[in-house]
Amino acid sequence: MMKKIFWIDLKRAFLCKGFYLAFIIICLIFARAIEQNIPFDLNPSCYEIIVAATALSGFTPFAAIFPSIAYSIAFSSECSSGYIKMIAARMEAKKFAKMRIITVGFTGGLIIALPMLIMCLLAYSVGEPGMPTTGLYQGTRIEYYITHYGDWYVLCGKVILGFLFGAIWSICSLAFAAWTCNKYMALICPFIVYELMWVMFYKIKFINPIFLIRGDDIQSYPLAVLMEIVYIALMSIAAYIGIKRRMKVE
Numbered sequence: 001m002m003k004k005i006f007w008i009d010l011k012r013a014f015l016c017k018g019f020y021l022a023f024i025i026i027c028l029i030f031a032r033a034i035e036q037n038i039p040f041d042l043n044p045s046c047y048e049i050i051v052a053a054t055a056l057s058g059f060t061p062f063a064a065i066f067p068s069i070a071y072s073i074a075f076s077s078e079c080s081s082g083y084i085k086m087i088a089a090r091m092e093a094k095k096f097a098k099m100r101i102i103t104v105g106f107t108g109g110l111i112i113a114l115p116m117l118i119m120c121l122l123a124y125s126v127g128e129p130g131m132p133t134t135g136l137y138q139g140t141r142i143e144y145y146i147t148h149y150g151d152w153y154v155l156c157g158k159v160i161l162g163f164l165f166g167a168i169w170s171i172c173s174l175a176f177a178a179w180t181c182n183k184y185m186a187l188i189c190p191f192i193v194y195e196l197m198w199v200m201f202y203k204i205k206f207i208n209p210i211f212l213i214r215g216d217d218i219q220s221y222p223l224a225v226l227m228e229i230v231y232i233a234l235m236s237i238a239a240y241i242g243i244k245r246r247m248k249v250e
Contacts, residue, residue, distance in 0.1 A: 005090075005091065006102075006103070009099055010106070010107075012071070013070070013071040013103045013104065013106070013107040014107060016070050016107070018070040019070040019071065022069050022070060023111055023114060025066065026112070027115045027119075029058075029059050033052050033053050033057030034049055034119075034122075044127055045130065046123045046129060046130075046154075047137070047142065047146065047151070049119075049122070049126070049127045050123050050154065050158065053119045054158070054213075055214065060213055061195075061210065062191075063112065063165065063169075063194075063210075063213055064169040064172075064194035064209070065190075066111055067108035067165075067166040067167075067168075067169040067173065068170065068186065068190045070107055070111055070170060071107050072104045072108060072170045072171070072174040072186060073173060073177055073186045073187060074177075075174060075177040075243070075246075076180070076181050076183040080181065084246065088247045093243065096247065097239070097240045098240070100174065100239075101240060105171050107170065108166045108167050108170020108171065108173075109164065109165075110163065110166065111170070112165050112213075113159050116163075120155040120158055124155060129151050130146060130147075131147065140219065141219035141220060142219075145157075153221075157215055157221040158215070160221075161215050161225065164228035164229065165212065165228060167228075168209070168228060168231045169190050171232065171236055172189075172235045172238075172239075173186045173187070173189075173190045174186070175235055175239035176189045176190065178239055178242030178243045178245070178246050179245075181246065194209055194210070197209055206220075206223055209231065212228050
């Protein structure tokens with residue numbers, strides 16, 4: 001029974017229009033940045049194309065918005081419509097909370113990870129492998145990663161960091177939806193939290209979410225992955241408590 005409900009919930013998450021809207025917008029942002037900033041006649045490196053898409057596009061300051069416009073806000077509508085009462089009658093609150101956190105986190109992660117994957121594959125198909133010839137990245141951790149592990153390491157790092165980032169802010173949106181039962185709060189508040197953390201932790205890059213999505217600025221992909229997992233855990237706790245509380249109230 002639990003497994004069947006999980007697959008139904010996951011299907012609902014993928015049928016959400018916000019998922020595809022966010023995916024298309026991110027792809028367009030990446031494509032426009034690459035088209036405007038990369039002179040392909042000069043044989044740019046793979047990494048230069050990736051940097052153009054993620055750093056020069058203006059994507060990262062607003063990246064937390066996109067995971068929030070998908071399935072995470074559905075919980076507020078379920079509360080308003082009374083649908084949550086039917087769920088509560090069929091399923092324990094703690095089981096439902098765990099299931100919804102997984103489905104929201106998974107689809108939210110894919111919203112960022114899939115455009116990242118497409119962009120990286122494009123970069124590695126048309127760009128030159130190895131370090132950029134500009135010399136801008138000499139002596140950095142990125143140079144170490146590319147020269148020792150190869151371009152694939154950067155590709156995998158970007159996709160993983162993107163997935164975890166999307167999971168963080170989709171679950172954050174779910175937490176606000178659970179605590180406020182307001183879809184507008186679930187849409188806006190994660191972005192406000194994201195911007196506040198950017199300002200407050202600007203000098204502490206390894207805990208600043210705007211630097212974690214790329215990993216380059218903190219010079220360590222593993223550390224960025226670890227910190228994003230920590231944030232996922234914190235957001236999940238907030239969402240878990242909020243959903244259990246809301247289901248008991250309803």
